[in-house]
Amino acid sequence: MATVRFSGVNKSYGSTSIVKDLNLELPDGSFTVLVGPSGCGKSTSLRMLAGLESVTSGTITIGERDVTNLQPRDRDVAMVFQNYALYPHLSVRENIAFPLRASKTPRAEALRRADEVAESLGLGQLVGRKPKDLSGGQQQRVAIGRAIIREPSVFLFDEPLSNLDAKLRVETRTELLQIQRRLGITSVYVTHDQEEAMTLSDRMVVMRDGRTAQEGTPLEVYNRPADTFVASFVGSPKMNLLDGELVGRTFTVPTGFTIDVDGMAATGPLILGVRPDDLVPVAASGDEAATAHVTLIELLGPRAIVTIEARGTELTSVVETARLTGITEGAAVALSVRPGAAQAFDARTQLRLTGA
Structure with missing residues (x-):
């Protein structure tokens, strides 16, 4: 677990500025949601934290480590994507165990831990199935299990529920929140859905045009919006x-x-x-x-x-x-x-x- 800090972070592609002077501190063990309309810079900010995008200027730290220029594998983060990214030829057990196998953990130990993680996610009876035999919600839990098994300092979620139908999205959202509360791992979640942001977050960061429009608890943002943009964006x-x-x-x-x-x-x-x-x-x-x-x-x-x-x-x-x-x-x-x-x-x- 670790505190995450963005200090004066900027991201540009040529003359186009995507993220502008981003300053955030995400407390250890918190669940922070970056929310805003398409093109506001939220996914780019998450990808810079993951190391999938370079930082034009500024610094990103996880705990006491400056990770600004580190490779993704050296940052001790685990990311869950929108499209699940499961290996179709591997079973549920093998998909969850894959990060440990990649880090040279003995096969027996990796599979044992994968079974434990699968059981905690309600997938205990499905460990032998392939992804094609699972529902969308079950596939997403496998992707979450693959992130959990690494025991990272930070979880990163890039709109992980957007491919699910409305009922399943609500159910999986509840499960995800329970998992994060149980593990207590600092989590950063990106979504364009303000209702999802209100439901999940300890801290809510509303972004607009590459900048932070407002940050605070969901109730603070809802009850005392900083400007008319936040006022109209948050609330349905x-x-x-x-x-x-x-x-x-x-x-x-x-x-x-x-x-x-x-x-x-x-x-x-x-x-x-x-x-x-x-x-x-x-x-x-x-x-x-x-x-x-x-x-x-x-x-x-x-x-x-x-x-x-x-x-x-x-x-x-x-x-x-x-x-x-x-x-x-x-x-x-x-x-x-x-x-x-x-x-x-x-x-x-x-x-x-x-x-x-």
Whole structure:
């Protein structure tokens, strides 16, 4: 186990800069997820840590060792890829044992340890099968087992669940987290799926255009996003962001739509951020009825996603199904924000306003 540090790391291909001045410290035993849209530099950062990409400038350390210029085999890391990369002609047992066999461990000892790892991953009954006889989730566990058997200082995961269907992805995600907790090995995981990042991570690093947009615990990033990019990227459905002006408790957008906001210190022109869970629609009548209308309701069991049009502004609310009384497609609604739940961002810089 070891602390991982990126210190002023940059990566460029010719004149194109991919990673820019990356400074991160990933604590010993932590599970850190690098998340962001395609092209943000997260996979390149992971590959530099693995030694699969060279560093243009800056340093990477694992524990007390500077590994910036070391070969991958000398870094004491194990990587799990998106495509599993199993040897089709080898059994589950032999695939898991392969790293030990490659390091000249006696065959009997390597296979014995492979059986132990397979049993811990729920693959004990499958050790004699070939990869073609396994499901996608089982193949991914074999790939994880091959990484575990090396007992590395750091686990690296490059979108390892993206090839699985939704149900299997959730199940394998849970298994992966349990394995990491049990072994306590520092882990770095790359994904573009913010829900996956929220579920797995101790620390979450949101990247944008090769830089760190924000890092912290999942709840810190969700509850106090650093800017409008993080606010809209983290959370599903994404945060409602409205340009307008706040005077007292009334926030007004340019089209004249107003919304009551309680508990905000900021005033004047700003960008108002409201999570869908915190936007409360109720059936309206009279003067309120001309303001906002429901355009779509998506039922998700105990909850529903309600899309609302308010004088040209589209908003999203998440409502408990039991509270949908009077809220139907086409119905007029009045909107409010749960007290203290609204967030404010600078209209020019799009950065979170301090104290808002």
